[in-house]
Amino acid sequence: MTAAAPLVSLGGVARRFGNGTLALAGLDLAIEAGEFLSILGPSGCGKSTLLRLLAGLLAPSEGRIDWPRGHPGRRGIGFVFQDPTLMPWADALANARLPLRLAGLPRAEQEARGRAALAAVGLAGFERAYPRELSGGMRMRVSLARALVTRPALLLMDEPFAALDEITRHRLNDELLALWQGSGMTVVFVTHSVFESVYLATRIVVMAARPGRVAAVLPVAAPMPRPPGFRTSAAYAALCREASAALERAMAA
């Protein structure tokens, strides 16, 4: 752990829904600036609720969420949903520049930054394509471009690649790591895949369900960027075993 103040810290956070369901209870977690944090847990453990709390889309029922370095602001947080969640009536560029449009930035700047964001996710030349004309992986790239277009300090991702095929998922994993590296951006990546969380994260938070809470925190001691062949290395397998065991303990608890 670094001695510097975390980007955001949650203390005793609970979230109860209108129907009485306790999605999160007594959740303590500090998210360090610049880390790639993966939230790993079974479905129903409140992973998505945690992301929505961080995004400010939900307020905690109990506890507090502090931003010691100051709140990154409305456009300082990017969100990528499980589905691409694109506007089907708008082309890739219009989708990618949406956050800037909502911010009221000049049209020329919206377009330039939108194009740059699309290029960064490998979609240069697809600016005028409509979501329907793109593959699932490409739609997810547009969604990623839209989240990155504001150059957020914090990127929240809610199982973004879960619906993609494995080959596409692996490629997007590598590209996401490349985008994150050297950007200074903090990523919180929710997944239910042990392999994905180990591959991507610098630290894994394992959550237990009913009510959602932190069960274990595992640092991932592996070089970044991931060396070629990392997926098939013994080190990767050992880390996956460790994360898997932690997840099983969390689910048994």
Next chain:
Amino acid sequence: MSAAPRLLLWLLPALTGLAVLAGWEALVRHFAVPPYVLPGPVAVARALAEDWPLLSASLLATLRIALLALLAAVTVGGLLAVLFAQSRWVERALFPYAVVLQVTPIVAIAPLILIWVDDVTLALLLCAWIVAFFPILSNTVLGLNSADRNLEELFRLYGATRWQALWLLRLPAALPFFLAGLRVAGGLSLIGAVVAEFVAGAGGTGSGLAFRILEAGYQLRIPRMFAALALISACGIAIFAALGLVQHLLLRRWHESALGREG
């Protein structure tokens, strides 16, 4: 689809129609049915040609009422829908009355409207509007409330104003629903116009196609009656097709409903 079956797809209903017309004409001739009972298609076509100056003027009168009513339905229905989407309370307060207006048969209200409104054109317009506006209102309300929940959250995340959420998210999301309502309303506006003309025509005033049908009935000019009827049908088909084209052009790039046609 290859060229031959596609041609057949158009040819088949056309041939069926021609066969029915030919059979109809043959029967009328064979049994020597008098034209005031059932005129053959040839007699109807002749009436259409001979009475064209009269019928075309009536066609324009009816079409004008129907299209103006549709325009009013789009305006009022669309604006009300946006208002409803902005405030649940307004919707609660007004929607039941829109339903009342919809379920009350226009034939029953038309005489009242004709008594209350002195200007016949305005009265006809009002009748046709009452019939046409509901599908636009109800469909658009449904559409405005059907925007993707995650997209709504995204708009909230980026601090979108109410106006931005309406303009950039809810209105485009409502467009396919609105267009479906528009297609139904197009047909209904013609029906409303014709029904209102019938009621007005029974009172001796009018110039539209329905009035011509009544008039021809009184005068036993049955071929002209059929000709007017054919024009009303053609009108309805034309409105339906035109609105279908509008729907296709607006949605073809993005909406699932237009997917099949691109192939």
